[in-house]
Amino acid sequence: MIKVENLRKSFGKLEVLKGITTTIKQGEVVAIIGPSGSGKSTFLRCLNLLEEPTDGKVWIGDQEITNRKTNIMKVRQNVGMVFQHFHLFPHMTVLENLTYAPMKVKGMAKAEAEAKAMELLRKVGLAQKANEYPSRLSGGQKQRVAIARALAMSPEVMLFDEPTSALDPEMVKEVLEVMKSLAHTGMTMAIVTHEMGFAREVADRVLFLDGGLLVEDASPSEFFSAPKSKRAQEFLEKML
Amino acid sequence: MGFGVNLNFSQFIPSIPFILEGVLVTLKIVALAALLGFALGIILALFKIGRIKVLTWLANVYTSVFRGTPLVLQLMIIYFGMPQIIGFEIDAFPAAVIAFGLNSAAYISEIIRAGILAVDKGQREAAMALGIPYKPMMRDIILPQALKNILPALMNEFITLTKESAVVTVIGAMDIMRRAYIVGGDKYAFFEPLLIAGLIYYILVMILTLLGKAVEGRMRKSD
């Protein structure tokens, strides 16, 4: 579960998030959409404290991560994140990318970490690439490895920031398929995306951000067929 | 004939082994100084990019001072000056290692700092998002990538160090340079032994250059 209460974030004088309140329930898949610069990435990055909120509170599970006493490292182990540009570790093989953090951070034994990594690689259809370096993979393959890498930490929650935006069109589908099957496992997911079809099909809820405000919070069917706000209507007209 | 080319290399052939022994001295000084400079350079670079202002300031002052004064002065301060403060003499060899090590740390820290900053910001974010603490993140993720990028610059620094190490002559360490000078003094002819020393330095530098290229080539293979 993710709970966000009156979340604000400023970069210097620029207020990017202007008080956002929402709850993402256990097992819920939430699509976050909105125009460029509306604060989607910033919102997502506040959920694992890659950005430090200026004000407001965030809970992951029953832990208030914005509390100063909370161990940020522990929180992040519990929150997987997938980036637009993958950010695989280029000097490590695919397998090492998956086993490094569980071994180093959680103290998992090598054999166990490797067994788990291979299982995840099979799930994303890349077991045969275990010993390749990331530079030998296509964009879609890289992103699937990045998803597996995040999952290797057994997070409670997964955050995705435009996971398919940097991919060639023909590779988008394979990544979305992996995300879809992850959604079916009951993973709690927050996904910033421009893939409206995917949001409509897979998300339980859509959050529409504009100018740092949460303008709409609705089911996909409501949002896509009858958006309430003018901004959302304009946005959808451009997108669809 | 008042002047004219009057070189006689053959009389120096017996002295060549004596000069060559200096290669080991030079290489030892350079290798140890490079190690010291590299270790200290990493620490200084981390200070420079870190958030602790005092350490950043300290590292910047250090770099500025060591780059802003002559190497031979630093060497002489350590060899001739320090005993006054610490109360005992330092041998030429450790003095040379310390002086070159401290000096090259200043240059190496700048190289490493630039190398770290050139690593994609996303690498750091990905590591942080996985909950990897600062130390292992730096050691296992950021630094290996930074080092790969700066290998040519580092190699250059070691080559410079090899050549500059010739100034240890002024404190009497028995390196290539010093030995050539001694031989010259014995025979009242400096041109030939100095040429021989020059040739030896040149060959050393060429070997280092080739070595650097080979290491670089091997690292390229992983991507």
Ligand SMILES: Nc1ncnc2c1ncn2[C@@H]1O[C@H](COP(=O)(O)OP(=O)(O)OP(=O)(O)O)[C@@H](O)[C@H]1O
């Ligand atoms: N580190 C930063 N420093 C200063 N300004 C920032 C920083 N990160 C984001 N911003 C600004 O905050 C605003 C929101 O950025 P954000 O990346 O959250 O938008 P976004 O909705 O994800 O946009 P996009 O769809 O283009 O990814 C933008 O105006 C951006 O320039």
Ligand SMILES: [Mg+2]
């Ligand atoms: Mg964004």
